[in-house]
Amino acid sequence: MLGLMQDWPLLVSKILDHAAINHPEQEIVTRTTEGPIQRYTYKDLHSRARQMAKRLEMAGVKLGDRIATCAWNNARHMEVWYGVMGMGAICHTVNPRLFPEQIEYIINHAEDSYVFVDLTFVPVFEAIAKDLPKVKGFVIMTDAAHMPDTKLRDVICYEDWLAEADDDYTWPTFDENTAAGLCYTSGTTGNPKGVLYSHRSNVLHALLANQADTLGLCASDVILPVVPMFHANAWAIAFGAPAAGAKLVMPGPKMDGESIYQLLHEEGVTVSAAVPTVWLMLLGYLEDQGKELPLLNYVVIGGSACPPSMIEAFETKYGVQVFHAWGMTEMSPIGTLGRLKPKHESMSLSDQIALKSKQGRAPFTVEMKIVDDEGNEQPRDGVAFGHLVVRGPAVSKSYLKGEGGEILDADGWFDTGDVATIDADGYMQITDRAKDVIKSGGEWISTIEIENIAVGHPGVAEAAVIGLPHPKWDERPLLIVVAKDGTSPSGKDILAYLEGKIAKWWMPNDVAFVDEIPHTATGKIQKMDLRAKFKDHQLPND
Numbered sequence: 001m002l003g004l005m006q007d008w009p010l011l012v013s014k015i016l017d018h019a020a021i022n023h024p025e026q027e028i029v030t031r032t033t034e035g036p037i038q039r040y041t042y043k044d045l046h047s048r049a050r051q052m053a054k055r056l057e058m059a060g061v062k063l064g065d066r067i068a069t070c071a072w073n074n075a076r077h078m079e080v081w082y083g084v085m086g087m088g089a090i091c092h093t094v095n096p097r098l099f100p101e102q103i104e105y106i107i108n109h110a111e112d113s114y115v116f117v118d119l120t121f122v123p124v125f126e127a128i129a130k131d132l133p134k135v136k137g138f139v140i141m142t143d144a145a146h147m148p149d150t151k152l153r154d155v156i157c158y159e160d161w162l163a164e165a166d167d168d169y170t171w172p173t174f175d176e177n178t179a180a181g182l183c184y185t186s187g188t189t190g191n192p193k194g195v196l197y198s199h200r201s202n203v204l205h206a207l208l209a210n211q212a213d214t215l216g217l218c219a220s221d222v223i224l225p226v227v228p229m230f231h232a233n234a235w236a237i238a239f240g241a242p243a244a245g246a247k248l249v250m251p252g253p254k255m256d257g258e259s260i261y262q263l264l265h266e267e268g269v270t271v272s273a274a275v276p277t278v279w280l281m282l283l284g285y286l287e288d289q290g291k292e293l294p295l296l297n298y299v300v301i302g303g304s305a306c307p308p309s310m311i312e313a314f315e316t317k318y319g320v321q322v323f324h325a326w327g328m329t330e331m332s333p334i335g336t337l338g339r340l341k342p343k344h345e346s347m348s349l350s351d352q353i354a355l356k357s358k359q360g361r362a363p364f365t366v367e368m369k370i371v372d373d374e375g376n377e378q379p380r381d382g383v384a385f386g387h388l389v390v391r392g393p394a395v396s397k398s399y400l401k402g403e404g405g406e407i408l409d410a411d412g413w414f415d416t417g418d419v420a421t422i423d424a425d426g427y428m429q430i431t432d433r434a435k436d437v438i439k440s441g442g443e444w445i446s447t448i449e450i451e452n453i454a455v456g457h458p459g460v461a462e463a464a465v466i467g468l469p470h471p472k473w474d475e476r477p478l479l480i481v482v483a484k485d486g487t488s489p490s491g492k493d494i495l496a497y498l499e500g501k502i503a504k505w506w507m508p509n510d511v512a513f514v515d516e517i518p519h520t521a522t523g524k525i526q527k528m529d530l531r532a533k534f535k536d537h538q539l540p541n542d
């Protein structure tokens with residue numbers, strides 16, 4: 001017997017309808033690419049997103065067509081995002097940090113018919129437009145006064161184009177499993193693969209994000225997503241904030257410490273989310289300028305491991321709580337978030353920081369477990385390592401056009417490619433990417449843990465650990481360090497600092513100094529490049 005409840009498809013357009021009806025005056029504040037701060041409301045966004053949908057229909061865009069955006073977090077990006085998804089087309093967010101050949105590849109692979117381009121990225125498309133045969137028009141996301149002098153073909157001015165439609169438009173209704181968004185993973189090998197979100201997965205993921213123990217957004221929050229809309233859905237915030245009626249503050253192109261501080265301070269931001277690099281810049285600025293963060297309640301840090309020293313700085317110096325989060329493009333992206341449980345409140349500060357350094361617990365709708373090489377589940381004891389596998393309604397079941405073949409096992413688990421522990425309370429800790437883990441004497445060494453501790457040394461700006469071949473132990477760790485400006489720590493100093501903080505047999509056999517550590521388009525350490533660079537490095541005799 002079926003239930004007798006209404007058939008109310010979980011469509012992304014319903015999120016924006018909800019915000020416009022229940023929070024019409026709530027603000028969206030943008031630092032525009034042109035410079036000035038712009039303010040409008042959910043009511044305005046609702047109107048302009050429907051206008052966008054109507055304009056797209058006038059241009060011949062239909063259900064299932066792919067429309068690309070290459071843009072910062074700003075109000076116009078939100079209009080395109082909701083306009084495209086709301087009318088049933090697919091919003092393909094392009095990460096401008098990909099190599100031009102990769103951008104060309106993904107736009108052709110997705111068969112995008114229009115590309116919405118922020119002013120900053122016009123040169124990227126000037127270089128590759130001739131190789132994008134399916135693109136009918138490049139919509140420059142600005143007004144007539146700011147249109148650049150460009151040789152880009154088929155250029156359209158966003159504001160002029162949008163003004164050709166009005167907002168007299170009703171969102172269509174269709175199956176909630178219809179595709180809504182597309183984001184390519186930026187793997188270190190092979191071509192990027194397309195992750196195709198549905199309306200249903202996006203709406204369920206917004207509800208997941210708004211759970212009190214996850215992002216926990218509400219109508220009194222002011223949220224600043226520094227995490228970009230072009231990478232993994234801005235960690236659900238572009239959906240979760242309107243669903244909760246939270247004020248949204250969009251940083252546009254400026255992510256330096258001073259610019260982020262200004263927005264936090266002037267807009268009364270209560271919650272923000274970013275990768276560790278952004279927070280490092282902000283903490284540096286606060287320290288230099290002697291500034292405080294009295295209104296900020298908590299920051300969510302993820303994308304790569306958040307070092308304990310960062311959690312300590314936020315919590316003890318600035319009274320801002322840190323919640324470490326983990327996820328991936330294939331998970332929409334939120335997988336875990338590290339809020340404490342009541343029983344942890346009485347723990348010492350250092351124990352709390354150690355627990356908060358783990359990547360956190362799974363919210364409802366994320367299932368996860370760790371398995372060995374044969375797929376046997378490993379104990380949830382916080383000690384056993386294993387391949388982290390996940391399931392859930394906002395987790396990919398395959399990539400666009402079947403690239404990469406079958407990605408789930410027989411029971412529907414997706415292998416994240418991460419290696420982790422899970423403890424009895426459900427807190428997961430990433431120890432490595434499976435391909436980066438060091439195997440020494442048959443045991444695994446966590447490179448992330450060593451890196452996390454090394455960056456606590458006052459002379460270390462960034463650290464990366466890689467495994468080098470070793471005749472006796474198979475592999476041994478090499479610690480690669482970028483020294484902080486104005487300091488010149490010695491390798492010996494740094495190793496002495498690690499002593500007692502990691503197992504003896506994890507101690508790196510050597511320390512190498514570099515000016516810069518290479519990063520991927522999504523800000524992760526490019527260990528493949530480091531392994532190539534240091535392949536002939538001789539570890540000292542042990």
Ligand code: AMP
Pocket residue numbers: 185186232301302303304305306324325326327328329330333359416417418430433522
């Ligand atoms: P992406 O799909 O580009 O978002 O990358 C996802 C990958 O980033 C994950 O599989 C992890 O390897 C890594 N990652 C994300 N968040 C964290 C975190 N908090 N700590 C360590 N690694 C992370």
